[in-house]
Amino acid sequence: MSTSFSLYIPRESGMHRLHPLTKLALVAFCLVLGLFLPGVWLTYLVFLLIIVPLAAWAGVLPPFLRAAFKTALPVVISVFLVQGLFWPGGTPILHLGPLSLKQEGLQFAIRSAGRFITVVSSFLLLTFTTRPDGLMLALSQRGFPNSIAYIMLATMQIVPRFQAKANTILDAQRSRGLETEGNLLVRLRALLPLVQPLLLGSIVDIEERAIALEVRAFGRQGPKTSLLVLRDTPAQRVLRWLLLLGMLAVIGWRLYLAIAPRLAA
Amino acid sequence: MIRLRDVTYFYPRATTPALADVTLEIPAGQFCAVIGANGAGKSTLCYTLAGFVPHFYRGKLSGGVEVAGVDVPASSLAKLAGHVGLVFANPFNQITGARFSVREEIAFGLENMGVPLDEMEARVEDILGFAGLRDLAERSPFALSGGQQQRLAIASVLVMRPPVIVLDEPTSQLDPIGSKEVFAVLRDLAATDAATVVLAEQKLEWVAVFADRVLVLHEGRIVADGLPGDVLASADLTQYGLQPTRYTQVARAAQAAGFRADRHDLPVTLEEAVEFFR
Amino acid sequence: MKDDGQRPTEARAPMPIVVEDVSFTYPSGTHALRGVSLRVSPGEAVAIVGENGAGKTTLVKHLNGLLKPGTGRVTIGDWDTREHTVAKMAARVGYVFQNPDDQIVERTVGDEVAFGPRRLGQPAAEQQANVAAALATVGLTEAAKTHPYDLTAPQRKLVTLASVLAMRTPIVIFDEPTMGQDARGVALIGDIVDRLKAEGRTVLTITHDIDFCAAHFGRAIVMADGQVLADGPAADVLTRADVLATTNVEPPQLVRLAQALRLKRAPLTVEEFVAEVVGSE
Numbered sequence: 001m002s003t004s005f006s007l008y009i010p011r012e013s014g015m016h017r018l019h020p021l022t023k024l025a026l027v028a029f030c031l032v033l034g035l036f037l038p039g040v041w042l043t044y045l046v047f048l049l050i051i052v053p054l055a056a057w058a059g060v061l062p063p064f065l066r067a068a069f070k071t072a073l074p075v076v077i078s079v080f081l082v083q084g085l086f087w088p089g090g091t092p093i094l095h096l097g098p099l100s101l102k103q104e105g106l107q108f109a110i111r112s113a114g115r116f117i118t119v120v121s122s123f124l125l126l127t128f129t130t131r132p133d134g135l136m137l138a139l140s141q142r143g144f145p146n147s148i149a150y151i152m153l154a155t156m157q158i159v160p161r162f163q164a165k166a167n168t169i170l171d172a173q174r175s176r177g178l179e180t181e182g183n184l185l186v187r188l189r190a191l192l193p194l195v196q197p198l199l200l201g202s203i204v205d206i207e208e209r210a211i212a213l214e215v216r217a218f219g220r221q222g223p224k225t226s227l228l229v230l231r232d233t234p235a236q237r238v239l240r241w242l243l244l245l246g247m248l249a250v251i252g253w254r255l256y257l258a259i260a261p262r263l264a265a
Numbered sequence: 266m267i268r269l270r271d272v273t274y275f276y277p278r279a280t281t282p283a284l285a286d287v288t289l290e291i292p293a294g295q296f297c298a299v300i301g302a303n304g305a306g307k308s309t310l311c312y313t314l315a316g317f318v319p320h321f322y323r324g325k326l327s328g329g330v331e332v333a334g335v336d337v338p339a340s341s342l343a344k345l346a347g348h349v350g351l352v353f354a355n356p357f358n359q360i361t362g363a364r365f366s367v368r369e370e371i372a373f374g375l376e377n378m379g380v381p382l383d384e385m386e387a388r389v390e391d392i393l394g395f396a397g398l399r400d401l402a403e404r405s406p407f408a409l410s411g412g413q414q415q416r417l418a419i420a421s422v423l424v425m426r427p428p429v430i431v432l433d434e435p436t437s438q439l440d441p442i443g444s445k446e447v448f449a450v451l452r453d454l455a456a457t458d459a460a461t462v463v464l465a466e467q468k469l470e471w472v473a474v475f476a477d478r479v480l481v482l483h484e485g486r487i488v489a490d491g492l493p494g495d496v497l498a499s500a501d502l503t504q505y506g507l508q509p510t511r512y513t514q515v516a517r518a519a520q521a522a523g524f525r526a527d528r529h530d531l532p533v534t535l536e537e538a539v540e541f542f543r
Numbered sequence: 544m545k546d547d548g549q550r551p552t553e554a555r556a557p558m559p560i561v562v563e564d565v566s567f568t569y570p571s572g573t574h575a576l577r578g579v580s581l582r583v584s585p586g587e588a589v590a591i592v593g594e595n596g597a598g599k600t601t602l603v604k605h606l607n608g609l610l611k612p613g614t615g616r617v618t619i620g621d622w623d624t625r626e627h628t629v630a631k632m633a634a635r636v637g638y639v640f641q642n643p644d645d646q647i648v649e650r651t652v653g654d655e656v657a658f659g660p661r662r663l664g665q666p667a668a669e670q671q672a673n674v675a676a677a678l679a680t681v682g683l684t685e686a687a688k689t690h691p692y693d694l695t696a697p698q699r700k701l702v703t704l705a706s707v708l709a710m711r712t713p714i715v716i717f718d719e720p721t722m723g724q725d726a727r728g729v730a731l732i733g734d735i736v737d738r739l740k741a742e743g744r745t746v747l748t749i750t751h752d753i754d755f756c757a758a759h760f761g762r763a764i765v766m767a768d769g770q771v772l773a774d775g776p777a778a779d780v781l782t783r784a785d786v787l788a789t790t791n792v793e794p795p796q797l798v799r800l801a802q803a804l805r806l807k808r809a810p811l812t813v814e815e816f817v818a819e820v821v822g823s824e
């Protein structure tokens with residue numbers, strides 16, 4: 001039984017040792033490149049030349065590629081089908097019975113798929129190599145609200161508990177003669193009685209957990225310390241600034257490309 | 266140190282008080298057990314000492330509540346944290362969910378208090394050994410059994426070293442020897458660290474052995490208050506929905522059958538019962 | 544399926560429980576049961592004791608098919624648990640879960656108690672009678688129209704007890720029935736166990752409450768580390784302090800007192816004890 005929703009894979013790699021904010025900046029940089037670079041193919045270069053090598057450096061390449069593939073494939077396929085075949089107007093390049101593949105649609109699909117792959121793989125890279133509590137700690141240390149950091153962390157662990165509780169509730173009903181094995185309708189009908197105890201039970205849980213947090217001084221103002229120590233280096237600080245400047249440069253360049261023709265006119 | 270003066274409390278929309286005219290003083294270093302039937306007000310008393318009545322549950326509180334030198338109604342929960350520790354029955358709901366190992370879970374309270382790293386590490390190590398959780402330190406808190414989670418909940422509060430510790434049936438999921446060990450730990454905390462310990466419990470055998478003092482609550486009122494030997498052997502106990510220990514029960518039944526009819530003090534512990542029947 | 548048409552008579556049919564060399568490992572790798580064998584005859588009252596993590600809950604979850612044996616076999620009467628759904632097994636084995644909030648799904652106490660009988664297909668008249676009797680047994684007749692969550696947690700536990708009693712199964716299993724109950728609640732649950740015994744039904748309970756076990760159960764099973772350490776008449780098993788101590792359990796108060804006084808016999812009830820001591824004067 002999994003006890004956490006986190007995708008983090010512990011490894012002793014240089015990527016893992018980076019400060020969470022450095023990893024966050026790297027990922028943001030990839031996102032900006034992926035979303036703002038012009039043309040159809042450049043975003044794929046971001047994936048191949050930055051994201052994949054980083055995943056390899058972190059020692060998580062096989063699971064990373066598997067997860068990226070599984071997440072992106074259905075979306076990529078549907079984008080190609082919908083945009084490629086149903087593009088309104090456009091230049092047909094291939095006829096498939098009553099349908100035809102349009103050049104404009106194909107280009108749009110390639111660009112959208114590239115962007116989607118870059119976004120998904122950037123987030124996967126971050127979650128595979130960054131302890132969620134480390135990231136939240138880094139953000140809190142820079143003024144991110146503690147309560148939001150708490151909710152994000154607790155959700156990761158409490159969602160699987162929710163599933164476990166749902167299973168226990170279902171077991172209790174089966175033990176009283178509720179048939180849950182059978183066709184979809186039988187199973188759907190079996191799930192209905194779960195809703196009330198799950199909700200009422202979690203209201204009680206939430207109240208008690210709020211009390212437990214107060215007992216542990218969660219609401220206390222003033223400086224907090226941390227058992228988890230994040231290591232930062234001057235080089236990483238410089239790198240983060242460079243990445244930020246890089247992002248601004250790409251966005252600025254893209255804006256310029258968009259506005260320049262109109263200025264000229 | 267705890268001081269309650271004429272405390273009466275109504276939960277929101279309640280027409281009968283959950284606590285009525287409770288006046289009570291518990292000095293530092295005392296281990297005080299609170300017993301009573303379900304609904305007698307034990308949990309409410311615990312929540313009042315820890316400030317959740319009235320700050321969390323609202324409702325109407327009158328009278329004075331002073332705990333560890335803090336005027337509870339006039340203070341806030343944030344200010345009370347660190348002064349009063351509270352442990353309650355369901356250990357699962359006391360896990361923060363924001364930490365991924367037992368060690369970090371225990372440290373959570375110290376982090377919020379801003380305890381420096383080296384001191385925090387030392388205190389966490391210390392309590393891990395004390396609670397028998399050292400071998401489980403790297404596990405996810407959610408991967409522990411109910412009994413282990415209960416020890417974690419207690420350890421997570423004790424590590425903050427509050428001068429006043431309030432526990433509401435903290436041994437419900439522990440096996441018999443585990444429960445006894447918790448009682449022994451609480452007695453030692455009171456005796457050696459001069460902590461004030463208030464424990465609501467149903468396990469009267471261990472109350473009899475370990476507590477310094479026993480309070481009986483009935484319908485929100487304190488109806489008996491004294492040494493365990495006197496309170497637990499009192500004939501009134503059953504009328505408050507409590508059952509004396511088997512030691513007292515057999516002694517009373519034996520007396521009714523003519524055995525040691527001259528004895529006025531009935532045994533409440535195993536040791537006393539051995540002496541009574543020998 | 545052999546059960547068709549048998550249900551109304553299940554309660555009266557003798558249903559021995561046979562567990563043959565059962566081992567079970569959770570997907571996490573925990574070996575929760577290692578070669579457990581036992582036989583429970585109809586009408587027996589059996590308490591299973593042992594420390595947290597000893598495998599008690601895993602064992603009883605095998606008795607109604609919630610868990611299927613990794614190796615070995617579990618049969619209830621002529622039913623092998625692997626061949627029937629849990630819902631089918633419910634006609635023979637009633638199971639009260641430890642936490643009432645995992646079990647309650649209906650909006651009134653009355654509907655909650657009727658949940659099992661309805662699923663089992665009890666005829667309407669029988670259903671009503673069983674629900675009314677079960678509510679009366681736990682003292683909640685007045686609460687039939689109340690929302691379960693308007694009751695206290697210990698009362699909700701009694702609702703879950705009633706909801707299984709109303710199913711009139713030949714076998715009833717309780718997981719920690721006295722947890723969170725005060726002395727009155729414990730006495731009430733003890734009465735329920737005694738009544739089930741008197742009706743000839745089989746009762747199994749998991750409990751940490753060793754004095755409750757001594758007072759109401761004729762047979763005790765001690766578990767540790769997924770195995771049965773001791774199994775026999777409670778009067779024998781509960782006196783074996785050395786065996787109990789290995790799984791974090793102490794003998795009942797009266798047994799410890801009898802042993803400290805070096806009595807020849809260790810009585811399990813107050814009456815027996817007094818007869819022993821006063822009789823021997």
